[in-house]
Amino acid sequence: MVKFVYVKSSRSFGRCDDCRRRKKRCDERIPECGSCVRRNVQCVYRKPKLKKVSSPGQKVTSKSKIENSFSDYLDYQLDDVGKRWFSIIEKYIPASGKYHQCLERFIPMAGRNTSLLYALCGWGGILELEDHRRTNYYLELSLSLSSELYSKVMGSEGSKSELLELAVTLTCHMMISSFTGGLSECEIGFQQLKKLYKRFGLASFLEETGNTTLSMMLLRWFFYHDVLKLTPSSKFGTTFPLSEYKRILSYANDQQLMISTLDSNNPLMSCCVHLFLLLGELNNFYAEFVAREDFLYKTYHDLAGGLVNRSQEEQYQTITSSAYGAYEDTRIEFHDWVDSQSRCWQEKIDNAKPNLPDITSLEKVQSNELHLTFFEAMQLTLKLFLLSKIRHMSSLDFEVKRLMLHLFRAMRVLLNTDLSSYLGFPLLIAGAVAAEDRDRLTVKLIYFGIISKNSASNFERIWAIIEELWKTNAYGPRFLDWQTVVDKLGLNICAG
Numbered sequence: 001m002v003k004f005v006y007v008k009s010s011r012s013f014g015r016c017d018d019c020r021r022r023k024k025r026c027d028e029r030i031p032e033c034g035s036c037v038r039r040n041v042q043c044v045y046r047k048p049k050l051k052k053v054s055s056p057g058q059k060v061t062s063k064s065k066i067e068n069s070f071s072d073y074l075d076y077q078l079d080d081v082g083k084r085w086f087s088i089i090e091k092y093i094p095a096s097g098k099y100h101q102c103l104e105r106f107i108p109m110a111g112r113n114t115s116l117l118y119a120l121c122g123w124g125g126i127l128e129l130e131d132h133r134r135t136n137y138y139l140e141l142s143l144s145l146s147s148e149l150y151s152k153v154m155g156s157e158g159s160k161s162e163l164l165e166l167a168v169t170l171t172c173h174m175m176i177s178s179f180t181g182g183l184s185e186c187e188i189g190f191q192q193l194k195k196l197y198k199r200f201g202l203a204s205f206l207e208e209t210g211n212t213t214l215s216m217m218l219l220r221w222f223f224y225h226d227v228l229k230l231t232p233s234s235k236f237g238t239t240f241p242l243s244e245y246k247r248i249l250s251y252a253n254d255q256q257l258m259i260s261t262l263d264s265n266n267p268l269m270s271c272c273v274h275l276f277l278l279l280g281e282l283n284n285f286y287a288e289f290v291a292r293e294d295f296l297y298k299t300y301h302d303l304a305g306g307l308v309n310r311s312q313e314e315q316y317q318t319i320t321s322s323a324y325g326a327y328e329d330t331r332i333e334f335h336d337w338v339d340s341q342s343r344c345w346q347e348k349i350d351n352a353k354p355n356l357p358d359i360t361s362l363e364k365v366q367s368n369e370l371h372l373t374f375f376e377a378m379q380l381t382l383k384l385f386l387l388s389k390i391r392h393m394s395s396l397d398f399e400v401k402r403l404m405l406h407l408f409r410a411m412r413v414l415l416n417t418d419l420s421s422y423l424g425f426p427l428l429i430a431g432a433v434a435a436e437d438r439d440r441l442t443v444k445l446i447y448f449g450i451i452s453k454n455s456a457s458n459f460e461r462i463w464a465i466i467e468e469l470w471k472t473n474a475y476g477p478r479f480l481d482w483q484t485v486v487d488k489l490g491l492n493i494c495a496g
Contacts (some may be wrong), residue, residue, distance in 0.1 A: 085122070087124070160209060177494065189481055238283055272354065275378045285390070343385050377410035380410065
């Protein structure tokens, strides 16, 4: 059997065709080198050459030894820019916060998953460059390769290992989307991952891939991203029913598949799993809330013709009509329903309990204290979410202010810790409910504290939403749903 691997020339293989023809030095920038940009000519890079490698059992040449070393594999798969960006993502792991656990697993896997390798190179480029468009070269290469495998797996022609390989690559794209605040290339990855899981079902995917800790980690990340996504379609709720997510999460606990590093590197999925399930339920409840509210508005719109720009007598006739009476009954039913459901949600949030590991050392005690503070911050965030987004309470309401001030205190404690990378959603809610200048200044200081420790542009997108809210609602006297701002700005972000 003969197979092929990428082999590049030993001579200046990174130069574009134009620089090679002109025998000029090339800075090898992707997708266009500096020379071609200055000269306004098309920049084209040669595709890597293919070289035959003997199959097992045959005599192996020195060149075929590239498969014996991960570093050699990188040398033959990547140009200098790609190798530099991959090195950057490797060095980023210790400081990667919530991405740490996944990246530790993904980096070694890149040696046998070229699509994943290119995605990680793109992520490394994002860490180095402010202009994310230049990293699209590797992200698009990754998506191109994964799309071929996607068609194969979705057509029931892929193996179990290929199914897992595809899920890993698409999860990496989803994480990049979370990190950047929503690159279109990475959003494509999330949409494909959503279709993939719908094709198999969450429980079936877990069984098909061997019920491994890696499979469980992928599903947890999908759940986390699903409940925290902010998109123009957020009002449609979660991708899967919460019952499916609960079954998967409880399965992990029952089978003791929790990875030992989960508590230190992923407090969201360990300490706060109950709160995130509640957030998913609230998102689904909000979808039903919007549907009922829209129906109420349409009912009124049919009657508005008899009220707007009409004489007092005509208005009186409309209000005393049987149709208007039925409309008022619908309003009463709607508001009673919101009040009843809100009280139920309030009780659920109050009764949520943190899920903490056993205390075995002083270090674990200190870690637990931070996790409990994070749990408190998320609990306060959900209460404010309920009051502002569901009950439409003004930012000037006394209870809203009280909860906001407690949230400020908890967030300050977490600012100089590794958990600051998880504060996107609390930051959004705090910014949405802050009305007075002093409170908005506090939100701004918290934001600066977060980005001083975390370079993810995801926080910049969240800040853009907050600034737009403040501009529209100058002194906070009225309720303003941040979903309208997300729709207006056309954002696709994960608020985690």
